[in-house]
Amino acid sequence: xxxxxxxxxxxxxxxxxxxxYWGNIDQAIRLPANGSISMTLGGLETQVMVTFDPSLQADxxxxxxxEVGSDPLTRISQHLDIVRDLAGxxxxxxxxxxxxxxxxxxxxxxxxxxxxxxIAACEAAGLELDSIELSRLARRGSGSACRSIFGGFVEAFSxxxxxxxxxxxxxxxxxxxxxxxxxxxxxxxxxIGSTAGHALASTSPLQAARVxxxxxxxxxxxxxxxxxxxxxxxxxxxxxxxxMHSVMLTSTPPLLYLSPPSLAVMEAASSWRTAGLRxxxxxxxxxxxxxxxxxxxxxxxxxxxxxxxxxxxxxxxPPGAAARVL
Amino acid sequence: xxxxxxxxxxxxxxxxxxxxYWGNIDQAIRLPANGSISMTLGGLETQVMVTFDPSLQADxxxxxxxEVGSDPLTRISQHLDIVRDLAGxxxxxxxxxxxxxxxxxxxxxxxxxxxxxxIAACEAAGLELDSIELSRLARRGSGSACRSIFGGFVEAFSxxxxxxxxxxxxxxxxxxxxxxxxxxxxxxxxxIGSTAGHALASTSPLQAARVxxxxxxxxxxxxxxxxxxxxxxxxxxxxxxxxMHSVMLTSTPPLLYLSPPSLAVMEAASSWRTAGLRxxxxxxxxxxxxxxxxxxxxxxxxxxxxxxxxxxxxxxxPPGAAARVL
Numbered sequence: 001x002x003x004x005x006x007x008x009x010x011x012x013x014x015x016x017x018x019x020x021y022w023g024n025i026d027q028a029i030r031l032p033a034n035g036s037i038s039m040t041l042g043g044l045e046t047q048v049m050v051t052f053d054p055s056l057q058a059d060x061x062x063x064x065x066x067e068v069g070s071d072p073l074t075r076i077s078q079h080l081d082i083v084r085d086l087a088g089x090x091x092x093x094x095x096x097x098x099x100x101x102x103x104x105x106x107x108x109x110x111x112x113x114x115x116x117x118x119i120a121a122c123e124a125a126g127l128e129l130d131s132i133e134l135s136r137l138a139r140r141g142s143g144s145a146c147r148s149i150f151g152g153f154v155e156a157f158s159x160x161x162x163x164x165x166x167x168x169x170x171x172x173x174x175x176x177x178x179x180x181x182x183x184x185x186x187x188x189x190x191x192i193g194s195t196a197g198h199a200l201a202s203t204s205p206l207q208a209a210r211v212x213x214x215x216x217x218x219x220x221x222x223x224x225x226x227x228x229x230x231x232x233x234x235x236x237x238x239x240x241x242x243x244m245h246s247v248m249l250t251s252t253p254p255l256l257y258l259s260p261p262s263l264a265v266m267e268a269a270s271s272w273r274t275a276g277l278r279x280x281x282x283x284x285x286x287x288x289x290x291x292x293x294x295x296x297x298x299x300x301x302x303x304x305x306x307x308x309x310x311x312x313x314x315x316x317x318p319p320g321a322a323a324r325v326l
Numbered sequence: 327x328x329x330x331x332x333x334x335x336x337x338x339x340x341x342x343x344x345x346x347y348w349g350n351i352d353q354a355i356r357l358p359a360n361g362s363i364s365m366t367l368g369g370l371e372t373q374v375m376v377t378f379d380p381s382l383q384a385d386x387x388x389x390x391x392x393e394v395g396s397d398p399l400t401r402i403s404q405h406l407d408i409v410r411d412l413a414g415x416x417x418x419x420x421x422x423x424x425x426x427x428x429x430x431x432x433x434x435x436x437x438x439x440x441x442x443x444x445i446a447a448c449e450a451a452g453l454e455l456d457s458i459e460l461s462r463l464a465r466r467g468s469g470s471a472c473r474s475i476f477g478g479f480v481e482a483f484s485x486x487x488x489x490x491x492x493x494x495x496x497x498x499x500x501x502x503x504x505x506x507x508x509x510x511x512x513x514x515x516x517x518i519g520s521t522a523g524h525a526l527a528s529t530s531p532l533q534a535a536r537v538x539x540x541x542x543x544x545x546x547x548x549x550x551x552x553x554x555x556x557x558x559x560x561x562x563x564x565x566x567x568x569x570m571h572s573v574m575l576t577s578t579p580p581l582l583y584l585s586p587p588s589l590a591v592m593e594a595a596s597s598w599r600t601a602g603l604r605x606x607x608x609x610x611x612x613x614x615x616x617x618x619x620x621x622x623x624x625x626x627x628x629x630x631x632x633x634x635x636x637x638x639x640x641x642x643x644p645p646g647a648a649a650r651v652l
Contacts, residue, residue: 246572
């Protein structure tokens with residue numbers, strides 16, 4: 001590598017998990033306890049610029065990057081270390097991030113950050129990795145980041161070791177006109193970040209059963225996506241979300257990410273589906289509720305969501321594109 | 327039995343389960359999937375009068391009795407059939423009930439009804455059963471009624487067959503000055519009654535794990551009661567409540583008994599405990615939240631509960647007495 005600074009910039013979107021990842025077999029390398037399926041969220045984007053600069057005495061973050069988890073510099077430096085090891089370089093880096101959506105409120109902001117960081121860092125370091133290698137590497141930074149490498153509908157495999165745990169595309173973004181209507185009920189940062197939460201999953205007496213049942217949920221979800229079959233997709237998405245929150249609520253200490261307005265949106269979405277609309281809810285590690293709907297029903301759901309007490313804002317996202325170098 | 331009408335009247339209190347019963351091994355005879363522990367609720371009482379009358383062409387209920395579940399006459403008649411079989415009588419009966427607390431909203435109203443019904447019917451039929459036999463018999467009418475036969479702190483055993491499944495006293499009512507402050511957030515009847523709900527428990531992928539873990543929870547709860555040790559009691563009560571609602575939320579169809587105000591009270595109770603007060607929450611198959619507290623902290627918790635949005639009324643109940651003939 002030349003002694004001059006080398007920069008690269010990449011962009012990635014967050015994703016909403018239909019079948020959720022919660023808990024690791026190996027916390028250090030974020031080897032997920034179960035596979036997962038998500039939709040990459042178009043229109044929401046995090047851009048990350050990485051500049052390896054031999055003149056730096058340490059890795060540095062700009063202000064906004066400091067919102068990634070509880071100790072962002074350590075976490076990002078550890079991720080850069082993996083890239084440096086692979087590339088055989090030793091320069092420290094300046095990392096600058098910019099997002100057009102709120103972080104830390106269950107919108108999988110770290111997934112977008114680490115997907116873009118992985119791509120930008122590899123590009124700046126001169127590493128040429130294929131998308132599966134990038135996915136595997138992104139997972140080391142944030143478990144769900146392995147999915148944000150890809151666009152459309154994406155499945156992440158669990159695997160027994162690092163090599164097996166990466167994501168692949170189930171269907172491209174134009175396969176199915178779904179929309180994620182994200183009901184923002186709070187912009188506050190979550191009390192316990194996902195990384196700390198994952199470490200508690202195994203303390204729940206329900207986690208093993210949730211993991212053991214995952215192949216069934218993955219099959220139903222994958223087949224529903226491939227066949228564009230909304231009713232079974234809706235049921236399995238809601239059941240999977242409830243299973244993750246079950247584990248959260250019964251871990252030691254318990255994690256209560258749902259708030260009263262979250263529950264109001266969840267109840268409403270289920271009742272609208274009973275009344276014939278294509279909509280279901282799913283909630284990540286935060287209070288905001290993702291209402292997955294079909295594009296043809298999105299306007300109706302949007303206007304109804306605006307009437308639910310506690311909903312401050314609604315963000316719309318169709319299936320999005322893969323992460324990319326800018 | 328004489329050809330003249332024979333009447334008896336009995337009273338029983340509902341109970342709040344600290345370790346909850348949810349799901350049956352044998353639905354027909356309500357053989358519970360797991361053991362349970364409860365506190366009988368003093369001051370709340372259901373009185374049941376049973377009159378076996380040879381002149382009746384069928385069993386009859388008065389108006390208020392018609393609130394027990396979805397088909398109360400059938401359910402009560404089936405229970406009377408068991409008593410008639412044991413006593414060798416064939417007369418139909420008039421059943422009159424009267425309660426001083428709202429039914430159908432997670433206050434275990436059927437537990438009090440079937441405990442009192444069992445005692446009144448046996449008395450009127452001239453059957454002399456001991457309290458364990460009465461407990462076993464009450465269970466056939468309503469699973470949690472086996473606990474309402476007794477006062478104070480009560481444990482129900484699961485057992486492999488009818489003979490093993492009954493309740494016994496852990497400690498009498500004066501053992502520990504706990505208070506149940508029941509935050510009423512809705513007086514509406516629940517959408518799905520407990521009997522129908524129990525039948526769905528096995529459809530949850532989490533029920534087997536919940537049942538398998540029950541002996542641990544029962545041990546922690548029993549030891550905490552015997553040692554009057556509030557912190558571990560509070561933690562296990564909340565975890566057990568969350569485990570039951572986890573199963574409910576992940577059954578097919580899912581059962582969402584919690585409402586937004588329920589969640590607000592749950593959050594509040596946990597935060598008050600973190601701040602040093604002796605209080606924890608538990609929620610049965612309905613939206614109302616039972617806040618279990620120590621008598622010395624009850625006034626403070628009561629005044630705080632009144633400030634939680636959605637709380638319409640608060641019912642107070644100390645440990646109560648056993649069911650009895652009036």
